[in-house]
Amino acid sequence: MDSSYKLLSEFPSAHHIADAHLTRLGNLLYTASKGRYNRDTAIRFRDAARNSIGSVMPAKSLELKHTIKLIFELTSEIDEIEGEIKRIVDNLNFPVLSIPGICYAIGAMILAEIGDFNNFSSPDKILAYSGMSP
Numbered sequence: 001m002d003s004s005y006k007l008l009s010e011f012p013s014a015h016h017i018a019d020a021h022l023t024r025l026g027n028l029l030y031t032a033s034k035g036r037y038n039r040d041t042a043i044r045f046r047d048a049a050r051n052s053i054g055s056v057m058p059a060k061s062l063e064l065k066h067t068i069k070l071i072f073e074l075t076s077e078i079d080e081i082e083g084e085i086k087r088i089v090d091n092l093n094f095p096v097l098s099i100p101g102i103c104y105a106i107g108a109m110i111l112a113e114i115g116d117f118n119n120f121s122s123p124d125k126i127l128a129y130s131g132m133s134p
Helices: 002-010 014-018 022-032 039-050 058-092 104-114 123-130
Strands: none
Touching (some): 002 022, 002 058, 014 039, 022 039, 058 104, 104 123
8 A cells, every 4th residue: 555655646647657757666666665566567557557548637636645645644643543542551451452352442442331340240240231141
């Protein structure tokens, strides 16, 4: 995904890719893909763009660039929120995280729903509260 975002941020349309200098396009792909894409890939992309039947729409190119920036901003905010959730759950020393398959997000949801486990005198009462007791 990072390779696609970097490519489309720099060259937001087939027209931009078709007119791109091969060295610049190749370096961008190589760097963004951590070496997976090389000059041959850049040539294939540029040739495909040159044979594209798409139309040139500057407004759509601008919209794409801004949408990619927004994706990066929202991803950064999500990472920050998830980090804070992890920190809060770690500070609470929540034992449910020791159950295989329970991650921080699920653990935080359980904690938010159940609250303090000491409010329940037995595990059966927690199951009954959650609607999982037969």
